[in-house]
Amino acid sequence: MAEKFDPAEHQHVRYNPLKGDWVLVSAHRMKRPWSGQEEKPPEEDIPRHDPKNPLCPRATRANGKVNPDYDSTFLFDNDFPALQPDAPDPGPSEHPLLQAASARGKCQVMCFHPWTDITLPLMSLAEIRTVIDRWAEITTDLGTNHRWVQVFENKGAVNGCSNPHPHCQVWASNFMPNEATAEDNNQKEYFSKHQSPMLVDYYNLEKEKRVRIVVENEDWLVVVPYWAVWPYETLVLPRRHVLRLPDLTSSERDALADITKRLLCKYDNLFEVSFPYSMGWHGAPTGDLTDAENSHWQLHAHYYPPLLRSATVKKFMVGFEMLAQAQRDLTAEQAAEKLRNLPELHYKIKRQQED
Numbered sequence: 456m457a458e459k460f461d462p463a464e465h466q467h468v469r470y471n472p473l474k475g476d477w478v479l480v481s482a483h484r485m486k487r488p489w490s491g492q493e494e495k496p497p498e499e500d501i502p503r504h505d506p507k508n509p510l511c512p513r514a515t516r517a518n519g520k521v522n523p524d525y526d527s528t529f530l531f532d533n534d535f536p537a538l539q540p541d542a543p544d545p546g547p548s549e550h551p552l553l554q555a556a557s558a559r560g561k562c563q564v565m566c567f568h569p570w571t572d573i574t575l576p577l578m579s580l581a582e583i584r585t586v587i588d589r590w591a592e593i594t595t596d597l598g599t600n601h602r603w604v605q606v607f608e609n610k611g612a613v614n615g616c617s618n619p620h621p622h623c624q625v626w627a628s629n630f631m632p633n634e635a636t637a638e639d640n641n642q643k644e645y646f647s648k649h650q651s652p653m654l655v656d657y658y659n660l661e662k663e664k665r666v667r668i669v670v671e672n673e674d675w676l677v678v679v680p681y682w683a684v685w686p687y688e689t690l691v692l693p694r695r696h697v698l699r700l701p702d703l704t705s706s707e708r709d710a711l712a713d714i715t716k717r718l719l720c721k722y723d724n725l726f727e728v729s730f731p732y733s734m735g736w737h738g739a740p741t742g743d744l745t746d747a748e749n750s751h752w753q754l755h756a757h758y759y760p761p762l763l764r765s766a767t768v769k770k771f772m773v774g775f776e777m778l779a780q781a782q783r784d785l786t787a788e789q790a791a792e793k794l795r796n797l798p799e800l801h802y803k804i805k806r807q808q809e810d
């Protein structure tokens with residue numbers, strides 16, 4: 456008789472309906488020993504205020520401008536923008552193999568808090584709510600004349616973040632980036648087949664199955680998606696069908712602050728370090744596409760953390776992943792269970808309470 460399939464033991468591929476690609480799941484690989492590269496754990500003794508850090512209140516930035524003495528969030532134009540509003544057009548392509556197109560846009564940076572030694576999970580719910588309101592405002596503002604407004608946070612040195620001060624970036628572009636285009640096409644196709652938005656159906660499915668849930672409240676659900684690539688990747692989904700961040704109601708924003716704090720405390724508690732990740736929001740396109748048919752879209756956030764085994768061993772996306780297909784070493788269900796079972800009280804607060 457053939458052996459019964461066990462996803463935690465038997466390798467298989469899973470389909471990512473948002474991106475339209477596949478991931479190889481080979482959970483038994485976690486058993487192999489590791490003698491490869493180890494990263495430095497994140498720095499613990501960051502000063503609260505560093506006058507030499509260009510993101511701090513009153514500090515001087517690279518362009519010579521002095522930051523205000525801000526006491527909440529602080530938004531400024533990136534001094535080294537990858538997208539500028541006025542780049543000249545490359546003109547018609549001379550050959551189908553040498554295609555270029557115009558790229559215009561705007562890049563901003565938003566500090567979450569005046570303190571350098573704080574991160575989102577350690578901020579109060581009111582402070583996180585302010586960050587959410589700013590994200591929505593920036594989306595509205597830059598969305599008036601850009602097709603795509605990408606709000607993202609790059610956290611942790613292991614993840615390429617250049618500055619420990621809590622902040623996010625916003626890159627707004629006159630074109631749809633690749634990830635946005637793939638999600639747009641795939642959600643559109645699903646909607647035309649099923650007459651229902653993909654991620655609204657997915658929310659309901661995960662609420663019912665209950666095997667990949669990390670945290671939930673009345674308005675939000677966080678899961679390790681069935682098709683996750685990064686070891687502890689999560690997907691943040693609203694209960695209601697919502698196209699973009701500015702469409703969230705006040706109570707949905709409060710609930711988002713709650714779910715964000717709970718998720719990020721769990722992340723930090725996993726290896727008892729400030730957990731590195733890249734996160735970002737995806738919603739319906741904006742600019743001249745704002746009034747297009749967008750009902751196939753559902754607002755969501757992705758968290759892509761690179762750590763795998765410990766605070767110092769990350770997942771390398773090299774070799775087979777680069778040349779063939781993404782691969783993961785534990786199942787989405789195993790990762791969700793691990794995160795779900797972690798306490799929601801931040802380890803630093805717990806330590807303070809014990810002292």
Ligand code: H2U
Binds near residue numbers: 509532564609615618
């Ligand atoms: P990251 O650590 O996520 O790269 O964010 C820091 C951003 O802040 C980065 O994009 C900008 C950098 O260009 N920055 C300024 O705009 N001015 C400065 O004086 C320092 C950093």
Ligand code: ZN
Binds near residue numbers: 473
């Ligand atoms: Zn997405």
